[in-house]
Amino acid sequence: xxxxxxxxxxxxxxxxxxxxxxxxxxxxxxxxxxxxxxxxxxxxxxxxxxxxxxxxxxxxxxxxxxxxxxxxxxxxxxxxxxxxxxxxxxxxxxxxxxxxxxxxxxxxxxxxxxxxxxxxxxxxxxxxxxxxxxxxxxxxxxxxxxxxxxxxxxxxxxxxxxxxxxxxxxxxxxxxxxxxxxxxxxxxxxxxxxxxxxxxxxxxxxxxxxxxxxxxxxxxxxxxxxxx
Numbered sequence: 387x388x389x390x391x392x393x394x395x396x397x398x399x400x401x402x403x404x405x406x407x408x409x410x411x412x413x414x415x416x417x418x419x420x421x422x423x424x425x426x427x428x429x430x431x432x433x434x435x436x437x438x439x440x441x442x443x444x445x446x447x448x449x450x451x452x453x454x455x456x457x458x459x460x461x462x463x464x465x466x467x468x469x470x471x472x473x474x475x476x477x478x479x480x481x482x483x484x485x486x487x488x489x490x491x492x493x494x495x496x497x498x499x500x501x502x503x504x505x506x507x508x509x510x511x512x513x514x515x516x517x518x519x520x521x522x523x524x525x526x527x528x529x530x531x532x533x534x535x536x537x538x539x540x541x542x543x544x545x546x547x548x549x550x551x552x553x554x555x556x557x558x559x560x561x562x563x564x565x566x567x568x569x570x571x572x573x574x575x576x577x578x579x580x581x582x583x584x585x586x587x588x589x590x591x592x593x594x595x596x597x598x599x600x601x602x603x604x605x606x607x608x609x610x611x612x613x614x
Contacts, residue, residue: 409453414438415446416478422456423475423597424529424568425536426468435530475597482570500576508593509564511602517564524558526550526565528578529596538596539566540605547574554585562588569595 410416414436421427421435429447433440447467450456457470469475485492509517517523518541525542527534534544545553547567557563565578575591582589592599600606 406453406455409449409455410477410481412446412449414442415450416481418443418446418450419455419469419474419478420568420597422467422469423478424533426466428464428466431532432467472601475601479598479601496571499571500573508591510593511599511604514564514592515604517562521561523562523564526557526563526578527567527596528565528574529567529572533568533596535609537600537606537608539599540607542566542607547578550578550581551585554582554587557587559587562590564590564592566592566599567595569597 410419417436418432421432427435429440429443432438432447433443436443438446447456447458451458451467454470455474456467458465458467460466509523514523514525518525525539526545527538527542528545528547528550530546531544534542534546538544543557545557563582565575565582567574567578570593572595575595579589579591596606
């Protein structure tokens with residue numbers, strides 16, 4: 387084979403890799419990937435979650451679909467979007483890890499967004515799994531109900547953040563409450579812990595979120611049968 391032909395073929399490999407990288411080079415598309423890691427969604431549900439117009443979300447999904455990061459499936463009157471494979475969220479998490487290690491600016495932005503960190507250390511996945519087994523904690527999923535229905539930590543109770551204060555009297559008072567949401571950049575679990583502690587409840591948050599729990603092959607449950 388001519389060296390020039392080999393060079394062209396090798397270049398095509400990197401072109402395809404770059405196409406995937408280009409698909410990730412948008413904050414909105416990264417957010418869509420994180421949302422889809424919570425479960426399948428319609429374009430309308432994604433538009434509600436991001437605050438983007440439906441047309442804009444559709445264009446972003448088109449780019450992700452053409453790069454084979456997302457796929458779609460018609461279900462009745464709806465078209466559901468999902469990540470093409472678990473490796474997509476693993477790629478997202480790898481990007482996040484590298485950025486956290488290399489970008490001081492990211493650390494500053496995260497601190498500004500999340501505010502003051504918990505005074506108590508967050509709960510790790512292994513610790514939470516063991517404490518659930520022993521009946522030492524109540525696990526509360528503070529994500530929107532549609533995300534809980536699509537998949538959640540086995541045994542977790544759904545209490546969307548906006549409903550938490552009203553639900554506190556129904557939560558056991560003699561065990562610690564562990565709140566979790568979408569991931570380490572999700573502010574909902576931080577806010578949930580603050581609310582619970584303000585009501586004199588012992589509370590901590592999971593160190594990351596549902597996608598990390600699921601990728602670790604830890605026990606999950608699913609309730610939803612209809613698209614959001």
